[in-house]
Structure formats: C-alpha cells, structure tokens
Amino acid sequence: MTTRTVELSLATPGLDPDGRPTRIPLGLGHEPDVDLGDFGAEHMIVNIGPQHPATHGVLRLVVELEGEIVKRVIPHIGYLHSGFEKLGEYRHYNQIIPLTDRTDYLSPMANNVALALAAEKLMGIEVTPRCRVLRVIACEMSRIISHLVWLGTTGIDLGAFTPFLWSFQEREEIYNLQEAWTGARLTTSLTRVGGMMADIPEGWEEGLRSFCRTFPKTLREVDTMFTRNAIWIGRTQDVGVIPADEAINWSLSGPMLRASGVPYDVRKDRPYLDYESYDFDVPIGEHGDIYDRYRVRLEEMFQSTRILEQALDRLEPGPINVEDPRVILPPKHRAMSDMEAMIYHFKQVMEGVPAPEGDAYLGVENPKGELGYYFVSDGTAKPVRWRIRPPAFINLSILPSLCEGVLLSDVIAINASVDIVMGEVDR
Amino acid sequence: MIADAVGGTVEALRSAFGDAILQDTVSCGDTVVFVDPGKAHAILQWLRDTPGQDFNYLTDLTAVEYRDPERPLEVVYQLRSLERRVDLRLKIQLVATADRLSVATVTDLWQGADWLEREVFDMFGIHFEGHPDLRRILMWETYAEGHPLRKSFPLRGQFSRAEQVRQALAANPEAHYSMEELSLAEALHELPVDMQERLAKGERGEVE
CATH class of the missing domain: 3.30.460.80 (NADH:ubiquinone oxidoreductase Nqo5 subunit)
Structure with a gap:
C-alpha cells in the first residue's frame, strides 16, 4: 500500500482559531471598490517579451492595462517552434529521442524515458528490472533539476535572489551526475527503445547518495527563506487562484492541478516503471494559488529525494537492455566480427525497428505535468504521427483568464507559477 | 474484455x-x-x-x-x-x-x-x-x-528557401501588433494611413 498526503500543513505566520493559516491578500485580485469615474479610462498596451527575462523564454504577452490593472492578456507563442512533431514522422523511433531532449530542455532525461516507454508500449516490449530502476532515477533527477530552476527563477521574478544561487548550485550537482552518466549536460538522449543508451559508470551511485544526503539541507534553507517570508506570502497567497473544477476543465496537470486540490498524479494513479512499489507521498494543495504551487513543488523535491534513495537501494546488477537483436544494437566489437550481429546491426541502422500497426498513448508524470506521447504506426519503422501532449502548453493556456483584473506585477508572478518552458510550449 | x-x-x-x-x-x-x-x-x-x-x-x-x-x-x-x-x-x-x-x-x-x-x-x-x-x-x-x-x-516547407528568405527580409517589422490588439487600444486610427492599409492587408508573409 502506498500513502497519499491529502493536505499540506501550511506553516505560515499567524494561525486562526482552527489552526489554519491566515491568508494575507496583498495583491489586488479584484476590481477596486471605489468608483474612479473616468480616471484611468484610457487603456494602454504594454508589450512584454519575447526577449524579457520574466517571461521565462520567448513568450510574448500583450497586456491591455487600465492604470495598473490588467484588463486583458493576449499571449503570442511559437517563436521557438521547430516542427518536432513533423520531424518525428521522418525518423526511426530511436532517432526521435534526441528531439525529445530539446522540447522540455529543463528535464531532458524524463522526456527520453517517456519516449522510450511510449514506443515500447506500441511495440509491446518489456524492459529489464535494472533498466526500470535506472529510468526511475533519471525521472526523479529531472524532477529535482526542473523544480530547482522553477524555484530559482520564480524567486528572482518576485525579488528574492539568494535562493536562486542555492538552487542553481544544487542543480549543478545533478548536472555533473548527468554528465558522468550520459556524457552530456543537456542533450542527454539517455534511453533507447528496449533499454538504455548507457549504464551508470562505476562509483556513480555514491555521488547520487551523497547528493541525496546533502540536498534536503538546502531545501530546508529555502523553506526557511520563503515559506514564512512576509514578502513572499504577500506576493503569492490568494494570487492566481484556480479552483479545482476549473483546473480540471482547463486540462491542467502536474503541480498546477494538484495545488488546486485535485489528487491526480500519474505515478500513483496510472503507475509505470513500478512507481506503485515506491513509498512516496503526493503533496496536494488546498487553495490553488501561487503559494500552494510553491509548496507542492518544494515538497515534491523532498519526495523525489526519497524515491531516489529507494531506487538506489534496489539497484541490482543485471542487463540494461532487452535480449532482442531486432530491437537492441549488438555491441560494436560483435558487429565487426560476427556475421549475424553485423546483419542485425545493418538492418536496424538502415531500416529501423518496425512497429506493429496501431496507436498508443502513454502519459508520464513529468516535472511540468503530464507529458504524453501519442504514436500512430502504419507498420513501418517511422511513425505516421508523433504527438507530444505538452503539459507546459496546456498549463499556459489558462494564463489569459487568470490574469484578468490583477495587477501588472501579479502577471509576472502568475506566469512564473505556471512553470513553462518555451521549448515545449512551441515544440 | x-x-x-x-x-x-x-x-x-x-x-x-x-x-x-x-x-x-x-x-x-x-x-x-x-x-x-x-x-x-x-x-x-x-x-x-x-x-x-x-x-x-x-x-x-x-x-x-x-x-x-x-x-x-x-x-x-x-x-x-x-x-x-x-x-x-x-x-x-x-x-x-x-x-x-x-x-x-x-x-x-x-x-x-x-x-x-x-x-x-x-x-x-x-x-x-x-x-x-x-x-x-x-x-x-x-x-x-x-x-x-x-x-x-x-518537410522543408511549401516555398523555396529563396522565397522564404525574401519574405522574411520583406516582413514589416512595424507590424508587431495584430489588428485586434491595435483596435482594442484604439491606436489603429492614430497610425499613418499607409501603415493602416499595409496592416489590413496582413503584410507579413503575404504572397503575390
């Protein structure tokens, strides 16, 4: 049995008689009560982005203002559109993996894992136990670095610089591990259909273990800096509130959905990679505001550390690839000396691995939300259609309605709380 | 099943x-x-x-x-x-x-x-x-x-690479805002007449 944390205990300064934290709404969040007459009746357009640090990439927002109050936000996206889905239709399944590095480039390893899982679902391949554990490690490492970027940049957006340095220093630790494992810091291309590109190098576990020991200390420091900080609370509580039913109606996923109190985590509810056998809690928010999204993401990092420790404990020696010469490339020395291996090598490189006719959708819990890959195959080695269900794109679509009637400065806070990555929004 | x-x-x-x-x-x-x-x-x-x-x-x-x-x-x-x-x-x-x-x-x-x-x-x-x-x-x-x-x-688009480059260079950098955005701020009528006409035609990317 696994447990689910249903409520967060929100440790804010000042509790009401029921022991619930008092909410301190400093943001306006609604129309002013005073009738201002014609004052400020002329609307002004302010253009934010696409080259603006607070838009977290190349997002462009055209904001219609009445004084300081936002009447309307028109987002413009597509500046980073690369046509990945179209490119995927011209590539073998394994050749698509480098494209996934470049969509959500803050968590490339998790995207690699998702793509391999979706292709394996389509082809009916069952991977080895060691491969499953390694993939869990890759997913949770990605969750930590992605949330760290979110934490640091959101802190900067709201005027807190120090946690940015702390979180990027910790992120560097993971990047070093990622580099030691895959040879790349960003474009990891870690998985292959039916296995992994590489096993972890010797002594690598020790590095991750020591990270798991030291990382919670930094998180607790961030916790003390933010969670009870009056400025942080004032900028985040009761700002950008999404009720649970709206979060569902807008197809939000990940921390955006859970902060609104909807207990849905793909790892718990549609488990993959044996997630059901790991002991971890899923933090669920209550108010659906920026503050709850912050609490959810902070807690998820603690929980990811727990999962990483358990995964390291159950890492047994064994093969990382399935034993199927039609799917997995033979080792290079055998391809050069053994006729049969050479033929398999040639066929895989030249023709690719054909997938049976059909279609398969597989969603995984990525740091940003539910990343889904939908493959349609006509029986050839290249997909007819490769669809990315982009969590950041769908989460961002609620922004215009969320920003109506708030202060301009809250637009920056709300946009930061969505946790977008433009590589994935634009694809 | x-x-x-x-x-x-x-x-x-x-x-x-x-x-x-x-x-x-x-x-x-x-x-x-x-x-x-x-x-x-x-x-x-x-x-x-x-x-x-x-x-x-x-x-x-x-x-x-x-x-x-x-x-x-x-x-x-x-x-x-x-x-x-x-x-x-x-x-x-x-x-x-x-x-x-x-x-x-x-x-x-x-x-x-x-x-x-x-x-x-x-x-x-x-x-x-x-x-x-x-x-x-x-x-x-x-x-x-x-x-x-x-x-x-x-995969490389409908137009030739030369045509794509020509259009990109000919794009009107003043047309940063859509008609909709300009009209909601009531800024459209303040623009010069020729620019209003060009915007109405959708100059960015239009082909002859």
Missing part, C-alpha cells in the same frame, strides 16, 4: 447512441471508439456529464493524417475520468480531400480545448465550428505556406 478496460463504457455508448458508434477496438491496451462526426459533440457531452462515465478531463486533442491518401483524417480526443482512473480515446474520421474540414468545437465543454483546437487548426487546417477565437497559434497569423502537419506539406 474490451468493455472491462473502461468499465462498460463502450456498451453504454452503443445503447445510448446506437448507429452513431461506428466501431470500437483496442490498440496496445487503449480502448478506441470511432463515432459519427455529426454526433461527436453530443457523445462527448454525454461522456462528460453522465454519472458512472465521468470523463471530466480532456487529456489531449489532436489529429492524425495517414500516409495512405485513401485513409480518412482523424480527429482524436483522449478522454480521462479522474475519479475512475480510466482513459478512452474517441476518434472522428474526416474525408481528407474535402474542401473544408470541419468538426464542432468542444471549447464549450472543456476550456482546455481552446489552444488545442487552435493548434490542430494551425497544423492541419481543420475548422472547429463555434470556437470563439480560431486563429493560428504556433505559426504566425499571416503564414501563407499552408498547414505543416498535412502529409501534402513537404
């Missing part, structure tokens, strides 16, 4: 809608139902609102065009019931050669469909009737090369 995967939804659909349910299959463990395009909106609403079905979450909305030109285009709805933890894929088939590809919008059922439908319109040219704001979303407003994810669209 098919019914078990989604708890009898397929049977319930057949008894509620009869002939409008064209076909149902299981692909890689996912239940897929093909429905009549005209009835799709009613069926989706029924799936969302009927107690016991509760498909209240639109996971994804996309379209598929096959390499075989004979095969129809598909609009694909990935539905999920958050309470029952089950998924259902609903498909509508459209004749790929039709002059105007159109289906009814589901933005009235799921607001999350807003950008998803705009993306399908942008990439496939499928019109979602009743969508409040059906514009291109990833490509720019005046993009003139067509709909990139159609199979008839070459």
